[in-house]
Amino acid sequence: MIESQAMIERRLFSPLGWTLFTIIVVLGLTMPLLHVFVPEGSTFHVSAYTLTLVGKILCYAAVALAMDMVWGYAGILSLGHGLFFALGGYAFGMYLMRQIGRDGQYQSALPDFMVFLDWKELPWYWAGTDSFLWALVLVVAVPGIVAYVFGWFAFRSRIKGVYFSIITQALTFAAMLLFFRNDTGFGGNNGFTDFKRILGFPIAAAETRAVLFALTVAYVAGILVFCRWLTQSKFGRVLAAIRDAESRTMFVGYDPLPYKLGVWTLSAVLCGIAGALYVPQVGIINPSEMSPANSIEIAIWTAIGGRGTLIGPLLGAGIVNGAKSWFTVSFPDLWLYVLGALFVISTLFLPRGVMGLLGKTPWGKKA
Amino acid sequence: MYKFLKWFLFWCVLWLSLPARAALDPALLAPFAGDDSAAKADAVTALANTPDPLVDALYKALSEDSLFTLPDGQVIVFDGEKYIDAATGGALTTEPEAPESVIVNNVVRGALESAVALRGLAAADPAARLAAADALKERADPSFLPALEAALEKETDAAVKEALSRTTALLQLVSPDKAVKLAAIERLSVSRDRNIREALAPLAEAETDSELKAAFKTALDAIDFRLSVANFFTNVFSGLSLGSILLLAALGLAITFGLMGIINMAHGEMLMLGAYSTYVVQGLFRDYLPGAVDWYPLAALPVAFLVAAGVGAIMERTVIRHLYGRPLETLLATWGLSLILIQAVRSIFGPQNVEVANPVWMSGALDLYGVVLPYNRLVIIGFAFFVLAIVWFALNRTRMGLYVRGVMQNRPMADAIGVPTARVDMMAFALGSGIAGLGGVALSQIGNVGPELGQAYIIDSFMVVVLGGVGQLAGTVVAALGLGEINKFLEPYAGAVLAKIAVLVLIILFIQKRPSGLFALKGRSAES
Numbered sequence: 069m070i071e072s073q074a075m076i077e078r079r080l081f082s083p084l085g086w087t088l089f090t091i092i093v094v095l096g097l098t099m100p101l102l103h104v105f106v107p108e109g110s111t112f113h114v115s116a117y118t119l120t121l122v123g124k125i126l127c128y129a130a131v132a133l134a135m136d137m138v139w140g141y142a143g144i145l146s147l148g149h150g151l152f153f154a155l156g157g158y159a160f161g162m163y164l165m166r167q168i169g170r171d172g173q174y175q176s177a178l179p180d181f182m183v184f185l186d187w188k189e190l191p192w193y194w195a196g197t198d199s200f201l202w203a204l205v206l207v208v209a210v211p212g213i214v215a216y217v218f219g220w221f222a223f224r225s226r227i228k229g230v231y232f233s234i235i236t237q238a239l240t241f242a243a244m245l246l247f248f249r250n251d252t253g254f255g256g257n258n259g260f261t262d263f264k265r266i267l268g269f270p271i272a273a274a275e276t277r278a279v280l281f282a283l284t285v286a287y288v289a290g291i292l293v294f295c296r297w298l299t300q301s302k303f304g305r306v307l308a309a310i311r312d313a314e315s316r317t318m319f320v321g322y323d324p325l326p327y328k329l330g331v332w333t334l335s336a337v338l339c340g341i342a343g344a345l346y347v348p349q350v351g352i353i354n355p356s357e358m359s360p361a362n363s364i365e366i367a368i369w370t371a372i373g374g375r376g377t378l379i380g381p382l383l384g385a386g387i388v389n390g391a392k393s394w395f396t397v398s399f400p401d402l403w404l405y406v407l408g409a410l411f412v413i414s415t416l417f418l419p420r421g422v423m424g425l426l427g428k429t430p431w432g433k434k435a
Numbered sequence: 436m437y438k439f440l441k442w443f444l445f446w447c448v449l450w451l452s453l454p455a456r457a458a459l460d461p462a463l464l465a466p467f468a469g470d471d472s473a474a475k476a477d478a479v480t481a482l483a484n485t486p487d488p489l490v491d492a493l494y495k496a497l498s499e500d501s502l503f504t505l506p507d508g509q510v511i512v513f514d515g516e517k518y519i520d521a522a523t524g525g526a527l528t529t530e531p532e533a534p535e536s537v538i539v540n541n542v543v544r545g546a547l548e549s550a551v552a553l554r555g556l557a558a559a560d561p562a563a564r565l566a567a568a569d570a571l572k573e574r575a576d577p578s579f580l581p582a583l584e585a586a587l588e589k590e591t592d593a594a595v596k597e598a599l600s601r602t603t604a605l606l607q608l609v610s611p612d613k614a615v616k617l618a619a620i621e622r623l624s625v626s627r628d629r630n631i632r633e634a635l636a637p638l639a640e641a642e643t644d645s646e647l648k649a650a651f652k653t654a655l656d657a658i659d660f661r662l663s664v665a666n667f668f669t670n671v672f673s674g675l676s677l678g679s680i681l682l683l684a685a686l687g688l689a690i691t692f693g694l695m696g697i698i699n700m701a702h703g704e705m706l707m708l709g710a711y712s713t714y715v716v717q718g719l720f721r722d723y724l725p726g727a728v729d730w731y732p733l734a735a736l737p738v739a740f741l742v743a744a745g746v747g748a749i750m751e752r753t754v755i756r757h758l759y760g761r762p763l764e765t766l767l768a769t770w771g772l773s774l775i776l777i778q779a780v781r782s783i784f785g786p787q788n789v790e791v792a793n794p795v796w797m798s799g800a801l802d803l804y805g806v807v808l809p810y811n812r813l814v815i816i817g818f819a820f821f822v823l824a825i826v827w828f829a830l831n832r833t834r835m836g837l838y839v840r841g842v843m844q845n846r847p848m849a850d851a852i853g854v855p856t857a858r859v860d861m862m863a864f865a866l867g868s869g870i871a872g873l874g875g876v877a878l879s880q881i882g883n884v885g886p887e888l889g890q891a892y893i894i895d896s897f898m899v900v901v902l903g904g905v906g907q908l909a910g911t912v913v914a915a916l917g918l919g920e921i922n923k924f925l926e927p928y929a930g931a932v933l934a935k936i937a938v939l940v941l942i943i944l945f946i947q948k949r950p951s952g953l954f955a956l957k958g959r960s961a962e963s
Contacts, residue, residue, distance in 0.1 A: 145763045218943075225947045230698050230762045234897050235943055241894050242939040245932050360894065364700075364770050371767060404778035411771020415764040416757055 081296065089289070096126075096285035100278030116274070119281055120349055125389045126284045127346035132369040132381035133291060134338035139367065140376030141299055142331050143311035144228070148236030149339055150363035151243050152211035156340025157353040158247075159210050161260035162194060163203030164271070164348060168264045180262070181255040191253045200267055207344040208337050215336030216329065223328045228314070237360045247355035259354025266348050277349070284345045288382070291338055295378055298334075307331055368407075372414045374421025383422055459489055459522045467521075467537050468504040475537075476546035480576045483550035493521050494551050497543070503534035510537075549574040553582055556599070561592040568598035580606045601626065608638055617650055624654030627661040627805040665805035670923050676812040678919025679819035680878065682912060684892040685899035686819075686826055687871030689911040691747075693900050694830075694843050695863055697755055698766035701773035702896055703889025705868045708746060709739035709875020710884045711780060714789045729794040732876060739872040746776070747868025751861045759860075773889065781886045788885035797880060815877045822873050827908060829866060839863045898942050918942075 081089060099122065103114040131153050138144045165179045174183040178190065196202040218239060222232055250256035269276045298304050309317045310324045318324060347353045356362070365388070373384025388410065395403040418424060463481055466474035479497070482490045496502040496512040502521065503511050510521040511531060518527040518534070539547070548570055555567030575583070583603045590596045600622060607619035623631055632655065639651035684706060691699040716735040720728045750772055758765045797811040830836035838859045841849040850856045878888065899918060903910030918938060925934035 145766070221944070221947050227946060230766065231901060231946065233698075233763065233766065234901055235946060238894055238898060238939045238943060242936045245936055249932055361890070364767070367767060368771075401778070401782065404774045404781075408771040408774035408778070411774070412754055412768050415761075415768040415771075416754065419764070 089292075093285060093289045096289075097282055099285075100281045103281075104274050104278045116277060119277055121393060123277075123281045123284050123349040124346060125386055126281075126288050127342045127349070128366075128369065128389055129382040129385040130284075130288050130291060130342035130345075131339050131366055132373065132385040133288070133295060133378060134335040134342070135366050135370045136373075136375060136378055136381040137295055137299075137331055137338070138335045139370055140378075140381075141304060141311065142307050142328055144328065144332065145233045145367060146236045146332075146335075147233045147360060147363045147367065148240035149335070149366045150360075151236075151240035151358050152215060152336040152339035153343040153346070153366075154243075154247075154353065154355070154357040155211045155214060156207045156343030157347040157357065158254055158260070158343075159206035159340070160203055160344035161263075161347050161353045162197040162206070163200060164263040164266060165260050166194075166198040167266060167268075168262065171264050172262070179255070179260075181250070181258065182253075185250055194253070204344075207340050211336040211340030211343075212333055216333045219329045219332040223325050223332070237363065240358050240363050241360050244355050244358035244360075247358060255354070257355060259352060260347070261352040261354075263348065263351055271348055271351070280345065280349050284349070287341065287345060292378060292382070299378070303327065303330070365407075368411055368414065370421075372410060372418070372421055374418075374423030377421070377423040380421050380423035387422065459485065459487065459493075461522055464510045464522055465508070467502065467510050468508045472538075472540050472542045475543045479543060479546040479550050480578065483553045483576070484578060484582055489521070489524050491554065492519075492524070494547060494554075496521070497537065497539055497547055498551070500536060500539065502537040503531070504537060505531050505534055545574055546576075549576065549579075553579050556582075556586040561595060564590070564592060564595045565598065568595045568602070571598070571602045575602050575606060577606055577609070601631075605631070605634060608634070613644065613647065616647060620647070620650045620654050624657045626658055627665055628658075629662060632658045632662065661805065668806045670927070671920070672806060672808060672812075674920030674923035675816060675916065676919070677922055678916035679816040680881070681895055681899050681919055682819045682915035683815070683822060683874035683877050684871075685896040685903075685911055685915055686822055687867045687869070687874060688896045688900050689903070689908060690826070690830075690867030690870065691864055692897070693903075693905045693907070693911065694839065695860070695867070696762065696843075696905075697759075697864065698762050698769065699755075699867075700766055700770040700893065701750065701776060701889075702769075702868075702871055703891070703893035704773045704776040705743045705747060705871035705889070706875040706878055706892055707780065707884075707886065707889040708743045708776070709872035710791070710879035710888055711784060711789070711875075712739035712742045712872065713876045713879040714784075714791050714884055717791060729796060732794060732797075732880065735876050736873060739876045740869040741872075743872025743875065744865040744869030747871075748861055748865040750868075751864040755864065756857070756860065777886045777889070784886070786886060788883045791879045791884050793880055811880050815881065818877050822870060823908070823912065826870060830908070835859075835862060835866075839866075898939070901946065902942055 099114050099119060102112050103116070103119050106113045108115075131149060134152075135146065135149050138146055168179070170177060172180040172183075174180055176183045178187065182190070197206070218236075222235065227235065246252055247254050247259075248257050254260070263271050265271055266276060266280075299307075306317065306322055307327050309322070310327055314324055343353075343357075369385040369388050370381040371384070372388055373382065374380030388407075391406065391410075392403060395406055414421065459482070463478050466478040469475070479494075482493065492512055492514070493502065493510075496514075501513040501515075503513060503518070505511060511518045511527060511534060512521050513534075518531055519525060520527060552567040552570035553575075555570075556564055558564050558567065571579070571583070580603065583599060583606065587596065587599045587603055590599055604619040604622040607615050608623075610616050610619070620635075623635065626632075635651060635655055635658070639648065639655060642648045642651055687705060688699065688702045691697050691702065713732065713735040716738050717728075717731045720731040720734065750769075754768050754772060755765060758768055793811055797814055800807050800809040801813070802808075828836075830839065838849070838854050839862070841854060842856050842859045842863075846856055849859075875888075878884075878892070882888070895918075899914045900911060902918070903912070903914035921941070922934055922938055925937055928934075929937060
């Protein structure tokens with residue numbers, strides 16, 4: 069850490085890094101154009117399946133990036149990030165459910181599952197969800213507030229390491245049980261699905277899909293730059309100090325609480341927005357997104373890619389989910405072996421992930 | 436038309452049976468030829484008070500599906516060799532044409548059972564009388580009252596007397612005689628049966644006489660009190676049972692996580708391996724030792740221990756050994772191992788749950804003053820404390836345990852004085868895994884055995900160990916039993932799912948206050 073503060077603040081990425089970044093973003097933004105404007109049958113046409121799959125993986129990549137912020141830069145391993153992702157998804161899903169209007173199976177103004185439960189009116193927490201803006205507020209606020217409150221309790225009493233991980237796992241498990249109940253008012257184990265419209269546009273139309281995809285690309289690129297900036301700022305450097313030696317950082321006069329709480333809440337919000345982008349593209353959200361297994365998988369995306377590199381987790385999410393969609397189609401019985409082996413191999417032999425294999429990070433500094 | 440036919444049949448029966456000098460009232464037999472099962476049930480009940488062996492023959496035929504009707508409405512019994520007339524007992528002279536079986540549905544069967552029971556009260560064998568009296572507890576027709584009172588008068592056996600007096604008292608509740616009624620209420624007030632409470636409540640509501648009303652209220656209060664006491668102890672017992680299950684699931688983890696500090700996410704799969712070992716042993720017993728199949732769980736214990744301990748030892752040697760001191764990495768690696776184990780079991784045994792049956796000696800339940808204690812739960816509570824004793828003994832009274840504790844407290848020092856630390860690590864991890872295997876045998880007796888069995892227990896197990904305080908057996912025990920009790924006492928108010936969520940939230944809040952668990956180790960070293 070001999071490099072001077074000035075050197076780091078001078079640039080976010082090396083020239084090569086910026087070039088790669090721009091190329092990838094442009095490629096990413098071309099995909100939806102190819103989907104809409106190139107006719108089917110052409111070699112250059114991007115199918116709806118591909119677009120949805122890549123869009124989904126991009127959302128996961130954003131989650132992995134958010135995970136890297138807390139795990140890689142603050143040393144906090146969360147096994148509950150699936151919860152924040154799902155909360156953002158559910159918050160936006162409420163809006164999508166309201167957009168169905170009376171086109172549901174029961175032609176009621178209420179979502180179908182409420183009609184099925186014989187409910188007469190919307191529960192109070194559904195109030196205002198027909199407004200797109202309010203839905204956006206919820207997407208940010210719900211994961212943010214849950215993370216803030218939980219984090220405040222946990223970090224204040226200096227719970228860390230494994231204990232923190234296990235408690236986050238219990239948290240997402242408890243939330244999953246809660247959302248599985250029909251009476252909770254979020255569709256029970258079926259969750260939300262059968263969406264019809266978003267902002268009045270049909271959700272299955274090629275143009276809608278393309279716009280959602282482009283937004284996802286922009287979102288991932290945006291948070292990558294933002295997180296890079298944040299980790300290079302003073303905030304990020306204090307965070308790294310807390311990660312490496314919390315007691316020492318306290319003794320030189322920094323209170324770790326606002327730093328940890330800040331990055332923790334930020335990470336949850338990033339996950340929530342990723343969830344909100346995920347739901348309209350994939351078309352379903354249900355409580356299994358909150359299962360502890362899903363959250364642990366997020367950790368493995370980050371670990372495979374390389375913790376504390378920001379780019380690495382994006383790669384990791386891509387590699388693991390790409391492999392998953394190939395294996396679950398071609399060799400469904402083998403997937404769990406492969407995933408299990410990935411967990412073992414990456415921890416035993418790749419402590420710095422794929423980025424460690426590459427040796428150098430694209431911006432020319434070690435991770 | 437139908438009504439006319441019925442009348443016609445009725446008169447036919449009458450006309451046919453008159454010349455045969457009817458021993459049974461043909462009007463009572465007529466419903467058996469019809470389709471109205473309520474009428475059939477009434478007829479069965481009405482016949483119960485007729486002291487004629489023909490009635491017994493009719494009941495026997497009904498229960499064996501050998502009662503028939505002829506197109507002319509005559510009711511006949513097939514006694515295995517020949518057809519006889521149900522009303523007279525006379526054998527039929529000609530082979531009947533197209534006899535139609537009388538259909539016995541649940542309504543008729545219920546009436547039949549209580550009617551047979553009423554007649555069974557005259558049996559010489561006290562056990563048979565007790566069975567009859569017990570059957571009448573479930574259901575007794577008001578018309579049985581005189582017969583019941585007479586039987587009660589004659590009865591000498593205490594248990595039969597008790598059962599009979601209860602049934603009699605229930606029927607006497609609607610008696611016009613106030614003294615009889617008061618005595619009946621008095622008699623029932625010592626009950627602890629929810630059914631009796633439900634029978635009393637509407638009568639108490641409708642009662643106008645103030646003295647009787649007061650008697651009803653006293654009786655209801657007494658029953659309510661007894662019910663709530665029984666309910667309380669049932670909750671205590673269910674909590675203890677759940678607690679012992681949590682204890683069994685968590686004991687192995689108390690060694691691997693609590694003592695050794697390994698975040699063993701594959702712990703649940705060790706439970707699963709134990710349960711599958713039980714399944715395999717059960718299959719072997721069925722194939723090769725069918726006579727001793729009831730004792731297969733005992734044979735499964737060492738097998739499950741060795742299988743889980745073996746897998747644990749291999750895991751420790753190949754993977755975990757390289758990750759000491761890196762707890763978060765251990766967590767991910769053992770999670771990966773758990774996925775591999777789940778998929779391996781799925782490949783070998785299939786993705787469906789397998790069937791593990793309770794042996795006979797573990798089925799059934801003990802009824803202790805209204806608190807029902809199923810034998811399998813009792814056995815598991817006992818087993819949990821047995822395993823606890825083994826763990827305690829292994830850790831505190833053996834050289835191996837001394838090594839384990841020494842290595843965990845100060846590894847370099849233990850190494851320096853010649854303790855083979857690597858082997859101790861392996862043995863300790865194998866022991867913890869083996870204990871989990873033993874827990875798996877118990878879990879196989881109370882729940883589904885499937886590849887995902889371990890996943891259901893992993894979070895609970897970690898909660899127990901974290902709550903109890905790492906490295907503390909006593910803490911693990913208190914945490915497991917405490918969580919079990921809290922869960923079961925919250926359940927009636929919040930429902931099972933909300934109770935579980937509430938418990939998880941309570942644990943999260945509790946750990947804020949006591950980050951190192953209920954029983955924290957006292958030490959001077961600052962946290963790293």
